[in-house]
Structure formats: structure tokens, C-alpha cells
Amino acid sequence: MSNKIRLAKYIAHAGVCSRKQASRLIDEGLVVVNNRPANHIDHVNEHDAVIVDGKHIKGAADLVYYAYHKPVGVDCKLNQHDSHSLIHQLPKLTRVYPIGRLDKDSRGLLILTNDGDFCNQLIHPDFHQPKQYLVTVDKPIHNEFCKQMAAGVPVDKKITLPCEVTRVNETQFIIVLKQGLNRQIRKMAHFCGYKVVDLLRTHISDLALAELDLAPGQYLKIQKSHIVRN
Numbered sequence: 742m743s744n745k746i747r748l749a750k751y752i753a754h755a756g757v758c759s760r761k762q763a764s765r766l767i768d769e770g771l772v773v774v775n776n777r778p779a780n781h782i783d784h785v786n787e788h789d790a791v792i793v794d795g796k797h798i799k800g801a802a803d804l805v806y807y808a809y810h811k812p813v814g815v816d817c818k819l820n821q822h823d824s825h826s827l828i829h830q831l832p833k834l835t836r837v838y839p840i841g842r843l844d845k846d847s848r849g850l851l852i853l854t855n856d857g858d859f860c861n862q863l864i865h866p867d868f869h870q871p872k873q874y875l876v877t878v879d880k881p882i883h884n885e886f887c888k889q890m891a892a893g894v895p896v897d898k899k900i901t902l903p904c905e906v907t908r909v910n911e912t913q914f915i916i917v918l919k920q921g922l923n924r925q926i927r928k929m930a931h932f933c934g935y936k937v938v939d940l941l942r943t944h945i946s947d948l949a950l951a952e953l954d955l956a957p958g959q960y961l962k963i964q965k966s967h968i969v970r971n
Contacts, residue, residue: 753857
């Protein structure tokens with residue numbers, strides 16, 4: 742008999758969602774183990790009956806990874822009833838979900854996977870996986886703006902972590918972040934007196950959008966090693 746593992750990890754390995762999201766589902770009473778409401782301390786394997794949000798799950802799914810060039814107008818929330826939802830753009834054969842969402846008005850590189858552990862590795866600031874963006878704002882920028890953004894500014898009642906900011910031209914800059922607060926770059930720029938008019942994510946860790954030759958709306962199956970190479 743296979744060794745049992747913590748329930749949230751089992752759900753993540755089955756490709757349902759990340760461990761963090763699995764914990765939320767358990768809190769919400771949407772997980773049943775062997776015909777009883779699940780607990781966070783439950784340990785299970787493929788011989789246990791695990792139901793998540795009304796659906797039986799079984800064992801570990803084959804782990805898959807996709808790069809997706811998200812266009813403006815696609816919402817990363819996986820809502821079946823929203824015609825603009827990312828769920829309508831995803832591969833149909835395997836259930837995957839996005840790592841590090843882009844807001845509806847932003848575009849660029851998105852990673853799609855069913856690997857919950859890897860998802861946590863990419864989005865958690867403790868792992869220091871950088872994400873790079875090319876940002877266009879509504880008026881000329883100056884060196885003080887770049888310094889202020891790089892040092893950290895108030896966003897959602899916290900100071901953003903120090904980051905790299907490089908001026909490209911009069912209205913564009915490159916920013917490299919190791920955290921992912923909701924609409925972080927837009928809120929940082931707003932605090933400094935600017936409005937973002939275009940936001941393009943160009944890199945996630947070692948993977949560059951320019952290397953993939955993907956048109957907006959296209960996706961490509963890739964290897965995990967393409968994303969994090971060290």
C-alpha cells in the first residue's frame with residue numbers, strides 16, 4: 742500500500758489546484774474523505790475515497806506545463822460562465838490553472854500547470870523567482886520615479902519589496918518583481934503619480950516570451966526545466 746500524504750498535498754498532486762487553494766476548499770467544507778467532511782490533518786492515498794467540490798479525484802495526475810501568451814481582455818479567473826474567462830482558452834484534455842495571474846487589462850507570459858508544488862515555488866516570495874515586465878505609462882518618467890519604485894512604495898497597506906526598475910525610454914520602463922500583489926505595478930505607478938497604459942509580462946523565472954514565438958492567445962506545451970533551469 743502506498744504511503745499516505747497530507748490531504749492538501751494529495752489534492753494538489755491530483756492536479757485539482759494548488760495546496761493553498763486545497764486548504765481553502767477544506768475550510769469551506771467542499772472536501773469529503775471516506776464519506777465524511779475532511780480535516781486538514783487527514784492523510785490519504787489512492788485507496789481512499791476523496792471528493793472535491795462534488796467530484797471524485799484519484800491519484801496523481803501526469804504533470805503538465807504550458808506557456809500561454811495572454812492577450813488583453815482575458816480574465817484569469819476560471820469562471821465557466823464568463824465568456825472572457827481564461828478557462829475557455831485552456832487545453833481541453835488536462836485540467837490546468839494559471840501561475841501568477843495577470844489582470845484583465847494586462848498581457849504577456851502566463852504559465853499553466855496542474856503541478857501544485859511548482860505553483861507554490863514560483864509564486865511564493867521565499868523562493869525568489871523573478872518576473873519581468875515592460876510597462877508603458879501616460880507621461881515622461883525620470884530617474885527619481887525609477888528610484889522610488891525600486892525602493893518600495895505603499896500598496897494595500899504594505900510596502901512593496903525592493904525591486905529592479907530600468908528606464909527604457911521616455912514613457913517605458915522594465916520592472917523585475919519577486920512578489921505578486923494584486924495589480925501591484927499599476928498601484929505602484931499610481932502612488933508615484935502615473936497611470937499604466939500597457940503592461941506586458943516578458944519573463945517568468947528563466948522563461949522568456951520572446952523565445953517562444955507565441956502569438957497572443959496561443960499556448961505551447963513546455964518542460965518544467967524551461968521555466969526554472971537551476
